[in-house]
Amino acid sequence: MLKERDIIAVLPAKDLARAQGFYRDVLGLEPSEVLDDENLIYRCGNGTSFLLYMTDNAGTAKNTQMGWGSDNIEKDVDDLRARGVTFEDYDFPGLKTENGIATTTAGKAAWFLDSEGNFLNLFQRL
Numbered sequence: 356m357l358k359e360r361d362i363i364a365v366l367p368a369k370d371l372a373r374a375q376g377f378y379r380d381v382l383g384l385e386p387s388e389v390l391d392d393e394n395l396i397y398r399c400g401n402g403t404s405f406l407l408y409m410t411d412n413a414g415t416a417k418n419t420q421m422g423w424g425s426d427n428i429e430k431d432v433d434d435l436r437a438r439g440v441t442f443e444d445y446d447f448p449g450l451k452t453e454n455g456i457a458t459t460t461a462g463k464a465a466w467f468l469d470s471e472g473n474f475l476n477l478f479q480r481l
Contacts, residue, residue: 368407374407382438383438394406395408400424414471416473419466421475422478423478428465442466442467460481
């Protein structure tokens with residue numbers, strides 16, 4: 356049954372107004388739906404979406420929570436940097452970034468934090 360259902364990513368925000376400003380002003384996204392004072396839905400490509408909801412748990416996860424596919428990660432990283440995004444740098448066994456981008460056997464990836472401390476990424480398959 357679930358394989359036929361839509362999936363929606365869910366991201367926490369301690370300060371929903373601050374988060375909404377980040378997604379609007381930095382990433383260029385507007386909510387497509389306001390469910391109530393604590394829940395916003397954003398629609399992205401190919402019918403995908405994510406829910407941004409208010410909770411004190413925001414920023415506690417130390418893993419990638421959501422990502423976007425990319426056809427040209429270098430260009431996308433440069434574009435986001437121009438909008439104020441700071442990309443994470445990693446240098447440990449199996450993962451090293453150069454200019455904010457890691458190359459793996461599966462593809463290229465770059466990570467950044469939103470205003471709430473959520474780890475987001477871009478990924479370009481090889």
